[in-house]
Amino acid sequence: MLGAAAVRAYCLDLPDVREDYPFGSVPQVCTFKVAGKIFLLSALAAPPPLQISVKCDPEIAVTLRAAYPAVVPGYHLNKRHWNTVSLDGSVPDELVLEMIQDSFDLVVDKLPRHQRIRLR
Template sequence: MKYAWVDAYCLAKKGVQKDYKVEWEATRYMIRGKMFALQGGDKEGKAIITLKLEPMMGELLRNQYEDIVSGYYMNKEHWNSLYLDGNVPDGVLRDMLDKSYQLVFHSLPKKVQREINGPE
């Protein structure tokens, strides 16, 4: 797979848990039960990863890269899917993963954020 580093990259982030949702045939990456990335396939079985982004950022990326589309089986405004056999640069996918993680992390209660970050 082109982006073989994705699993380790997601799991290296603070507070991330991974599971496999059998009904969806997809791997989920979550922070305290809130998903920020979903890796699976589309209806043709093509490998995709779906990430949460600010709507304007998602639209910008979809206009820039043909391999980034509105979230597959997700809210089309907030979620975006990237085809893993496409030509999106690694740096762009890393940035998307970082932004998705941060969006979900900052939606958590401040107390939970502090628990995840640990003592400063």
């Protein structure tokens, strides 16, 4: 089962990713950004199970929610484009890592061409 350290390490291994704590009133919420755009949010220091919020293609988001009770619409986010995933062991680690990568890719795909080329 993935924990905070593994999620953090995976995110920071992606190209040009920055970790940030932008929410002054909620300092424990960490964001991971590429080119200044958020692709993952999490309260990494929260007690288990860790929860992460990731961007997701809307059709895939619905499928994941139907298949895994630990995947729900994004908490305080656009529920069509974000999922919140409870890392309680019920969602395979490989799938969680794939969701993180897909979230990163969705953000990169929306960047200007010169930035996309640099990040691929």
